[in-house]
Amino acid sequence: MQLAKYSMGVGDRFAHQGKAQLAAMMQALSLGVEVVPVWNKSNREHQIIGTRPESVRREADRAVQSLGWDRPYHVDADHIGLKTVDAFLAASDFFTIDVADFTGKPVGEEEIRAFTAGRSRYAGLLDIPGLDSPLEISMAAIENTARKYLLAVRQAGEIYRYICRAKGTEDFIAEVSMDETDLAQTPVELLFILSAIAEEGIPAQTIAPKFSGRFNKGVDYVGDLSRFEKEFCEDLAVIAFAVREFGLPANLKLSVHSGSDKFSIYGPMQKALRRFDAGVHLKTAGTTWLEELIGLAMAGGEGLAMAREVYAGAYQRYEEMAGPYATVIDIHREKLPRPEAVNGWSPEQYAGALRHDPACPEFNLHFRQLLHVGYKVAAEMGERFLHALDRYEETIARQVTENILERHLKRLFL
Ligand SMILES: [Zn+2]
Numbered sequence: 001m002q003l004a005k006y007s008m009g010v011g012d013r014f015a016h017q018g019k020a021q022l023a024a025m026m027q028a029l030s031l032g033v034e035v036v037p038v039w040n041k042s043n044r045e046h047q048i049i050g051t052r053p054e055s056v057r058r059e060a061d062r063a064v065q066s067l068g069w070d071r072p073y074h075v076d077a078d079h080i081g082l083k084t085v086d087a088f089l090a091a092s093d094f095f096t097i098d099v100a101d102f103t104g105k106p107v108g109e110e111e112i113r114a115f116t117a118g119r120s121r122y123a124g125l126l127d128i129p130g131l132d133s134p135l136e137i138s139m140a141a142i143e144n145t146a147r148k149y150l151l152a153v154r155q156a157g158e159i160y161r162y163i164c165r166a167k168g169t170e171d172f173i174a175e176v177s178m179d180e181t182d183l184a185q186t187p188v189e190l191l192f193i194l195s196a197i198a199e200e201g202i203p204a205q206t207i208a209p210k211f212s213g214r215f216n217k218g219v220d221y222v223g224d225l226s227r228f229e230k231e232f233c234e235d236l237a238v239i240a241f242a243v244r245e246f247g248l249p250a251n252l253k254l255s256v257h258s259g260s261d262k263f264s265i266y267g268p269m270q271k272a273l274r275r276f277d278a279g280v281h282l283k284t285a286g287t288t289w290l291e292e293l294i295g296l297a298m299a300g301g302e303g304l305a306m307a308r309e310v311y312a313g314a315y316q317r318y319e320e321m322a323g324p325y326a327t328v329i330d331i332h333r334e335k336l337p338r339p340e341a342v343n344g345w346s347p348e349q350y351a352g353a354l355r356h357d358p359a360c361p362e363f364n365l366h367f368r369q370l371l372h373v374g375y376k377v378a379a380e381m382g383e384r385f386l387h388a389l390d391r392y393e394e395t396i397a398r399q400v401t402e403n404i405l406e407r408h409l410k411r412l413f414l
Pocket of ligand 1: 180
């Protein structure tokens with residue numbers, strides 16, 4: 001099973017927007033670019049909402065059948081480890097193997113020495129096609145990479161082989177993810193991580209490093225754009241080199257776990273992808289859930305009341321909602337509107353504060369981030385919330401499709 005050149009991970013927390021999401025990919029296809037949808041939902045989301053991976057598979061299959069999508073599509077076991085993978089085995093054909101917890105923990109000194117010595121030929125100035133200047137690689141850098149990442153790659157191998165055994169097949173897509181770590185991986189580190197992945201025998205088709213800068217949930221990138229662009233280009237060059245050098249799958253590509261809506265890096269990414277003729281997997285998650293809220297608000301009446309109620313609940317239970325996401329949000333609590341104020345907002349005010357249009361004077365990124373992580377409130381409403389999604393389906397679907405097509409697919413791929 002081969003992952004296409006361009007793919008987009010879409011999250012669908014309540015398994016109601018598969019069709020609306022796929023409609024965006026179909027429109028992109030008619031505009032000339034194939035972007036394959038990958039439905040992803042993490043174990044954390046499943047636990048908070050109280051769902052199982054089969055529901056993601058069902059919604060994906062249903063969307064594909066009802067719209068007649070005849071291109072590939074996948075269901076991603078998002079950020080799994082040995083402890084969580086079992087529930088995802090049957091429903092998934094894409095596995096994001098998350099070994100971030102194993103980074104920074106060294107293997108034995110002897111293994112580190114052997115790894116480093118085996119790669120001494122790369123020390124010095126390494127000319128990599130596509131780069132303006134050669135990579136500077138010291139023996140210490142190789143050794144440090146082994147110290148920081150070798151155990152994590154070994155663990156990824158263990159998980160990969162476990163999935164093969166449990167599924168009874170190697171016919172699935174494997175991604176290795178290290179994005180949920182404290183420090184970004186440099187291109188030199190990425191090179192030796194890929195070398196270790198090849199040695200471990202993992203046929204990774206995507207790799208998700210952590211990039212420098214902040215990737216907060218639901219809001220734009222915060223960081224030095226020119227630095228990001230340089231790093232991204234270097235990563236692309238390193239991957240192309242590693243594919244040839246280490247014999248990794250020819251379609252190996254970067255997976256950008258964006259935490260949704262990193263609009264300002266789309267331009268530099270697009271430029272770099274063209275320059276290197278490279279593919280990419282762009283993963284987004286909560287952006288669709290926020291469009292559901294915008295759709296509810298814009299529907300007015302009961303929909304608006306429910307959107308206000310979700311905010312009030314998230315506001316009152318701030319610590320509980322924000323806690324699990326503390327490292328990936330940046331909310332200034334004094335900038336959050338009080339629920340009493342929000343209860344007086346019109347549909348346009350609510351949508352304007354939430355919709356990701358930083359140029360809009362009503363846009364409030366603190367309000368947006370809190371709602372991004374506040375989906376547990378809606379999950380607890382149970383049937384009442386799902387019923388509202390059905391009742392206002394048309395208004396909501398329009399927001400969902402437009403968001404993915406206009407703000408994501410067009411900006412990155414077209
Ligand atoms: Zn991630």
